[in-house]
Amino acid sequence: MVYTDDNGLSTPVVIRNGTIRKRNWSKNEEMALTPKELEQTLTVDGVYKLLFAINGEFPGPPIIVYEGQTIEVLVRNRLSNEVFTIHWHGMHQKHTPWMDGASMISQCPIGPGQRFLYRFKADPAGTHWYHAHQGSMRGDGLAGPLIVLPRQERTDLPRVEDDFIIVIQEWNRNKSSLENHEIHAWNMHLYADNFNCTGSCYVMTHTTDGTNMGVDPVHSGLINGKGHYYPDDTEKPLDPELPLETFKVKPEKHYRFRIINVAMFVSFRFSIDEHLLHVIATDGHDVEPETAQSIVISSGERCDVLVQTKQHSMKNYFIRLGDLEVKNRQDDSIFPKVAKAVLKYQDAPDELPKTRRQNCTKENMCKVINCPNKSYPEAANVECLPVSDLRSTQEVIDSHPVPVSLKGGTIREDFLNFHFTTSTPEVEHPSYKATINGHAFTTPTCPPQSTYKQQANACINDCSRYDCTKRLCNCTFMLNYDNMLMGSAVQLVLLNRDGIHGSTDHPIHIHGHSFHVLKIAYPELDLTTGLVTNFSRDIECETETCLKPRWSNEEWAGGNLPDLNLRNPPLKDTVMVPRGGYVVLRFYLDNPGFWYLHCHMDAHLTEGMALIIKEGERSLHPKPPKGFPSCGDFTWTINESQGVTNDVLASLGSKRNSSTNDDIKKRSKTKIKTTLETAVFLIVVFGTVALVLCLIKSIKSKHVKEKNELGDPHCLLKQDKEFNSKLYDSFEMH
Numbered sequence: 001m002v003y004t005d006d007n008g009l010s011t012p013v014v015i016r017n018g019t020i021r022k023r024n025w026s027k028n029e030e031m032a033l034t035p036k037e038l039e040q041t042l043t044v045d046g047v048y049k050l051l052f053a054i055n056g057e058f059p060g061p062p063i064i065v066y067e068g069q070t071i072e073v074l075v076r077n078r079l080s081n082e083v084f085t086i087h088w089h090g091m092h093q094k095h096t097p098w099m100d101g102a103s104m105i106s107q108c109p110i111g112p113g114q115r116f117l118y119r120f121k122a123d124p125a126g127t128h129w130y131h132a133h134q135g136s137m138r139g140d141g142l143a144g145p146l147i148v149l150p151r152q153e154r155t156d157l158p159r160v161e162d163d164f165i166i167v168i169q170e171w172n173r174n175k176s177s178l179e180n181h182e183i184h185a186w187n188m189h190l191y192a193d194n195f196n197c198t199g200s201c202y203v204m205t206h207t208t209d210g211t212n213m214g215v216d217p218v219h220s221g222l223i224n225g226k227g228h229y230y231p232d233d234t235e236k237p238l239d240p241e242l243p244l245e246t247f248k249v250k251p252e253k254h255y256r257f258r259i260i261n262v263a264m265f266v267s268f269r270f271s272i273d274e275h276l277l278h279v280i281a282t283d284g285h286d287v288e289p290e291t292a293q294s295i296v297i298s299s300g301e302r303c304d305v306l307v308q309t310k311q312h313s314m315k316n317y318f319i320r321l322g323d324l325e326v327k328n329r330q331d332d333s334i335f336p337k338v339a340k341a342v343l344k345y346q347d348a349p350d351e352l353p354k355t356r357r358q359n360c361t362k363e364n365m366c367k368v369i370n371c372p373n374k375s376y377p378e379a380a381n382v383e384c385l386p387v388s389d390l391r392s393t394q395e396v397i398d399s400h401p402v403p404v405s406l407k408g409g410t411i412r413e414d415f416l417n418f419h420f421t422t423s424t425p426e427v428e429h430p431s432y433k434a435t436i437n438g439h440a441f442t443t444p445t446c447p448p449q450s451t452y453k454q455q456a457n458a459c460i461n462d463c464s465r466y467d468c469t470k471r472l473c474n475c476t477f478m479l480n481y482d483n484m485l486m487g488s489a490v491q492l493v494l495l496n497r498d499g500i501h502g503s504t505d506h507p508i509h510i511h512g513h514s515f516h517v518l519k520i521a522y523p524e525l526d527l528t529t530g531l532v533t534n535f536s537r538d539i540e541c542e543t544e545t546c547l548k549p550r551w552s553n554e555e556w557a558g559g560n561l562p563d564l565n566l567r568n569p570p571l572k573d574t575v576m577v578p579r580g581g582y583v584v585l586r587f588y589l590d591n592p593g594f595w596y597l598h599c600h601m602d603a604h605l606t607e608g609m610a611l612i613i614k615e616g617e618r619s620l621h622p623k624p625p626k627g628f629p630s631c632g633d634f635t636w637t638i639n640e641s642q643g644v645t646n647d648v649l650a651s652l653g654s655k656r657n658s659s660t661n662d663d664i665k666k667r668s669k670t671k672i673k674t675t676l677e678t679a680v681f682l683i684v685v686f687g688t689v690a691l692v693l694c695l696i697k698s699i700k701s702k703h704v705k706e707k708n709e710l711g712d713p714h715c716l717l718k719q720d721k722e723f724n725s726k727l728y729d730s731f732e733m734h
Contacts, residue, residue, distance in 0.1 A: 001048065003033065003041040004056045013041055018241050038243065045220040045229040046239040050176035052132075052141035058225040059167045059262065060130070060144025067125040067151050073118045075110055082178075083109035084137055086118065088146060089300065090128030090284050090573055092512055096120045097593030098450040098624040100511055103134045105596050105612060106449040108631035116629075124514065125150040126284020127258040127302040129167075136264065136602050140176060143167070143262040154286060154393075157306065161253035166245075168259060168297070168321055168339070170266040171220040171227065205325040205334060208380070208530045209373040209523075211579045212504045213325045218266055221321045221339025233335035244352075245341040247319070252311045256280075259295075259303045265601040267298040267372060267507070267576070268321040272343055273355035275317065278306040279369055279390065285400075285514060285571035287390040293358055293366040296324070298507040300574035300600035303370075309345070316353040317343040324372065372505045372576050374522035377530035388520040388583075390570040402516050402566050403489030403586040410558030411586075413491045414479060415539075415549040418506040418577055418599060418609055419498035421472045432500065433607045434599065438468050438547045439477035440608030441598075446632030448612070449594040450624045459632060469547060477611040479597070481589055486616055488589050491518075491559050494575070495582040497535055499544035506604065508583075509574040510613070512595035515587040517572055518564040523580030535580035574600060592616030 001013040003022045011022045014030065020038065021030040033041060042051065042058050054060035065071055075086060087101035099120040100106040110116045125148045132142035145165045204212040220229045224245040228237035249255055259270055271277070271294035279290045281304035289306070297303050321339035328334050342353060360366035360381040368376075371384035392400075405411040420432040433440045446459035463475035481490065492515075496506055524534040538561075540552045551557055564584060577583050598610035 001041065001043050001046060002051075003037055004053075005037075005040070008056065013043070015046070015239055015241055020241055042225065043242045044222065044225060045171055045173070045227045046242050047171075047173040047229070049173065050140055050178065052137060054141070054144060057144075058141045059169075060142070062145040062147060062165055063130070064145075064147040064149065065122045066149050067122055069122045071118070071120055071122050075116045075118065077110045077112055077114050077116075079112055081112065082134075082137065083111050084132045084134040084142065085109050085116075086130055086142075087133035087511070088118070088120065088128070088130050089509070090124070090126065090146070090302075090514075091120060092123055092514070092591060093120055093593070094123065094591050095622050097512065097591075097595070097622060098447075098628060100449070100593075100595075101130075101133050102511060102596045104443045104445075104447050105511075105594055107447050108450075108629050109134050122148045124148065124284060126281060126286075127165075127260060127304055128284055129260050129262060129302070131262060135178070136606070137178075138262060139169070139172075139264040139602065143169075145258070145260055147258065148284070154280075154395075156393075157280060157289070158254045158308075160256045160306070161250065163256045164247050164258065165224075166257055166259045166319075166341070167224050168261050168268055168270070169222050169263040170218045170323070170337070171222050172217065173219040173229065174217075205328050207324045207373065208326055208376050209525060209579075210531045211373070213266070213323070218323055218325075218337045221266075221268065221323065221337055223319065223321065223339050223341040226341070227339045230335075230338060235338060246344050247341065248344050248346070249309050250346045251309055251313055253309050255307050255309065257305050257307060259297055259305065261297040261299055261301055263299045265299055265603060266323050266337075267296055267505070268323060268339075269294050269296050269368065270303075271295075271320050271357055272307060273317045273320065273353065273357055275307050275309070275343070278308075280304050280306055282387060282390060282570055283514070283572040283574055286393045286396050287570055288393060290369060290385070290390055291367070292369045292385065293360075294368050296368060296370040296372060298370075298372070298505070298574070298576045298600070300507050300509045301370075301572075301576075313345050314348050315345060315355075316348050316351065317345075317355045318353045318357075319343055320357055370576070372578055373530070373532075374525050374578075374581075375527065375530065378528055380530070386520045386522075387570060387572070387575070388517045388565065391568045392516075392570055394568075396571055397568055400514070400516075400571055402518075402569060403491075403588050404566070405489055405559060406485070406487075410560075411489050411491050412481075412484065413493065413558055415493045415495065416479075416597075416611075417495050417497055417546045417549055418508065418604075419496065419545060420500050420503065421498065421545050433472060434601075434604035434609035435472060435607075436477060436609055436611050438472055438545060439463055439611070440472055440474045441477050441610040442474050442608070444476055446630065448614075449621070450628050451630060451632070452623065474608070479611055479613045482614050482617050484589055486589055486592065486620065489586055490589060491584065491586045493539075493549075493582055493584055494577045495539055495546070495549055496577045496579050497539070497541065497546045497549070503579050504601070504604075505579050506577045506609070507574055507600040508577055508597070509600045510587075510595065510597045512591050512593055512613075512615070513587045514571045514573045515575075515585040516569040517575055517583060517585050518566065518569050519561070519584040520575075520578070521581045521583075522578050532580050536582060539582060589615055592620040592622070594621075 002010045003013050004010045013020060013022050019032055021032050023030055085101045085103040085107055093100045098106050099118050103109045128146040130144055130146050131138040220227050226243055226245045231238050277292050277295060283302050295303055319341040323337045325336055358366055362381055365381050365383050367383045369385045370387040375384050376382035417437050421435050421438050422432050442461050444459040448459055451459060460476040463473055463477050466473045466475060494508055521536045521538055523532045523536055526533050538552055539549050541549050575583055592615055595613040597613055598605045
């Protein structure tokens with residue numbers, strides 16, 4: 001916990017006798033924080049750990065613009081050790097693929113002391129976000145909202161009184177993102193919660209259908225960077241003095257909540273006590289309103305909801321997050337992790353709510369949108385609506401038609417299995433990695449999107465060199481659409497199938513595109529227990545790892561699967577692929593470039609659950625601007641080295657006699673040759689596990705445009721559209 005004053009100076013914060021106080025080191029005393037100072041304090045859930053803050057804020061400050069405007073963000077890296085890029089999650093980056101911010105795909109990472117100017121069009125409109133795309137840094141604060149307002153408002157919705165942004169995430173109290181990244185990179189998952197564990201290391205929990213939650217423990221949940229830690233499987237917080245995020249409302253009004261899940265792996269169920277949610281958009285794209293008691297939002301997803309406040313109320317209500325874990329490995333019931341905020345009515349007392357979440361009964365069922373499973377156990381009294389059952393508005397379909405094949409022919413179809421596999425299946429306890437079709441993605445040695453001085457293929461460990469049909473391959477997996485006509489439609493079938501008991505669901509994100517979700521199919525369940533009994537029978541596999549999936553009915557191939565919604569499916573850029581089930585999606589090839597496709601669970605991306613879509617011939621890819629930074633491997637020959645030495649000696653030779661020069665040359669060649677020959681035989685890959693304790697790093701920023709020119713970012717949600725077409729922002733990383 002830390003307080004940052006107006007000059008950027010930070011002071012540690014402590015809790016004494018129920019009061020939050022700041023320390024004054026010079027006078028060795030503590031002082032109570034004023035209400036204004038408390039607003040400038042990062043409390044999180046009360047733990048001290050490494051944290052990245054942007055502009056002194058956690059999460060990062062919102063960037064709010066209108067559709068079609070040019071966004072410019074100057075990033076300064078003033079961190080002492082870290083490198084990173086910023087990905088603009090949801091932006092299509094048409095004509096600017098090297099501004100996508102995918103590290104070593106579209107650009108080189110930004111090193112300490114370096115600056116990088118992002119410039120791109122704000123497209124499409126909707127609720128989006130930005131985050132670091134290097135390692136696990138977004139989990140400790142390198143993330144923030146990016147809201148692109150439409151030029152034309154919807155006419156089918158009631159007038160909105162106010163527009164709120166909600167950023168949700170999990171929080172690990174024991175480990176920093178740097179440690180977590182190394183844990184997963186080196187397959188040390190048992191130590192995800194505690195390096196000192198001996199007999200009782202971390203074991204994954206699971207959801208109602210037996211699906212594993214993930215390889216990271218969850219200690220707390222945060223709403224806009226604030227939360228409580230509940231240590232004893234109750235709703236009694238460890239530090240009740242810590243503030244919760246509060247949203248002030250008036251009776252009988254409509255409010256829009258833009259919910260963004262920036263979590264490293266957790267899906268959350270979102271609800272507001274005694275209020276219904278009306279879903280009006282998913283991943284920034286409008287849908288016909290759908291009413292529910294709660295919604296599930298996975299990592300990377302966004303959801304916009306309308307909430308109508310009560311006609312006569314003078315009390316406060318809890319806004320709730322709950323993760324989906326219900327049992328431990330021994331099938332004992334456990335208390336889900338909870339996060340709360342406050343919906344504060346006008347004239348309500350300044351006190352925490354006393355409300356509870358709706359009790360779901362047979363007479364009063366709870367409707368949940370975007371369940372990761374087909375249904376809950378019967379006793380839960382929950383009705384599930386898959387996100388694929390949402391319906392795009394006619395305006396969305398008119399501007400983004402559902403892709404169909406050219407001239408009525410078959411459509412290209414690719415199966416991608418997101419699963420766990422091993423390179424040592426013969427051992428008793430093999431180590432598994434997250435892969436796609438048995439390929440563990442290895443990062444290119446130079447970014448193919450922005451590499452032109454040498455062939456981009458030289459940066460890639462081509463998978464075609466290996467036999468990946470029987471065991472795990474470590475290579476740069478690519479899905480090649482470079483030989484297809486631009487404007488063609490493609491269909492992807494994303495499945496989640498392997499032989500590991502429990503496994504996990506996978507939230508899959510595609511850069512550079514939004515896609516239509518035509519169908520989501522789930523595994524077969526026991527309706528009483530809710531547990532998975534069999535994987536979907538629509539897909540056949542030759543082996544348990546399902547490296548070559550295909551339709552069980554060959555007549556379904558080429559886009560002919562029954563029950564596809566080709567009329568008004570939802571448009572998204574991130575979708576959860578259920579364990580044992582599959583998702584069918586389509587998009588048009590209309591954005592030439594190299595685009596990342598990956599699981600948005602950080603641990604799975606780190607292990608290799610990713611690939612690159614190569615869209616269009618290289619000649620169609622927009623070239624980066626002049627001076628765009630480059631990076632890559634470097635080697636040179638002994639002859640080149642000797643040439644450099646000879647040139648240096650030649651420049652000195654005119655001042656020395658020839659016999660002395662010959663002797664120097666002879667000795668120099670011998671020494672260099674010996675050194676280089678030694679280097680050839682001593683090529684070593686070093687892995688480092690960094691333990692970081694009690695370290696706080698902050699990320700500052702300065703706005704290039706004055707505040708009085710554009711106003712408070714939150715006010716832009718209501719501003720007139722007629723202002724400068726460019727919004728400048730500058731992030732300084734300290």
